[in-house]
Amino acid sequence: MNTADHVLFLLKTRGPQTAQQLAEKLKLTSMGARRHLEAANKAGFVASEDRADKVGRPARYWRLTESGHARFPDRHSELTVELIASVREVFGQTGLDKLICSREEHSEAQYKAKIGRTKKLNERVAKLTLARDEEGYMASIQPQSDGSFLLIEDHCPICAAATECQSFCRAELAVFQRVLGSGCTVNRVEHLLSGARRCVYEIKVVAG
Numbered sequence: 443m444n445t446a447d448h449v450l451f452l453l454k455t456r457g458p459q460t461a462q463q464l465a466e467k468l469k470l471t472s473m474g475a476r477r478h479l480e481a482a483n484k485a486g487f488v489a490s491e492d493r494a495d496k497v498g499r500p501a502r503y504w505r506l507t508e509s510g511h512a513r514f515p516d517r518h519s520e521l522t523v524e525l526i527a528s529v530r531e532v533f534g535q536t537g538l539d540k541l542i543c544s545r546e547e548h549s550e551a552q553y554k555a556k557i558g559r560t561k562k563l564n565e566r567v568a569k570l571t572l573a574r575d576e577e578g579y580m581a582s583i584q585p586q587s588d589g590s591f592l593l594i595e596d597h598c599p600i601c602a603a604a605t606e607c608q609s610f611c612r613a614e615l616a617v618f619q620r621v622l623g624s625g626c627t628v629n630r631v632e633h634l635l636s637g638a639r640r641c642v643y644e645i646k647v648v649a650g
Contacts, residue, residue: 458503526603568583581596593643595641605635
């Protein structure tokens with residue numbers, strides 16, 4: 443990954459950053475980071491906004507634009523949206539629901555096969571996270587101090603399909619719950635389609 447792409451990747455996975463923050467992560471000078479940001483801004487991939495920090499003058503934060511997010515692949519987005527529309531038109535909502543149900547069952551079977559007989563929740567979450575990362579979701583896991591976990595997905599490779607039909611998102615949440623088992627609860631606390639920059643799932647152990 444070249445430096446220009448690495449800048450976009452960091453903005454994708456870390457959210458808005460200052461030039462100084464990016465410089466530290468990339469081991470560049472502030473001027474070097476600014477040059478990459480200015481080039482990305484000229485190409486339409488990033489935009490900036492000034493935020494008032496606690497002390498001193500406002501700091502300039504850089505974020506991905508819609509074009510910047512589009513640099514990360516959404517699997518065959520146009521074709522997917524067309525197919526969803528065609529299925530709905532030819533087979534109705536019932537036919538589309540059957541299609542989503544079939545995908546749900548397939549995903550569940552794949553995740554269960556990868557998790558296997560693992561019993562510890564942290565290991566089950568880790569294996570599910572790895573499976574999602576391999577599918578292109580830029581997934582990572584963050585253990586919390588209260589014993590819960592955050593499954594973080596910085597990218598959605600099926601965003602166009604999920605935007606067209608949000609049943610895909612509801613199906614994924616249900617699959618996570620079944621795959622991880624009744625010993626925990628799974629809730630989506632950040633949602634890309636609700637305006638967040640990513641999807642985040644909170645996984646808590648059920649007391650008792």
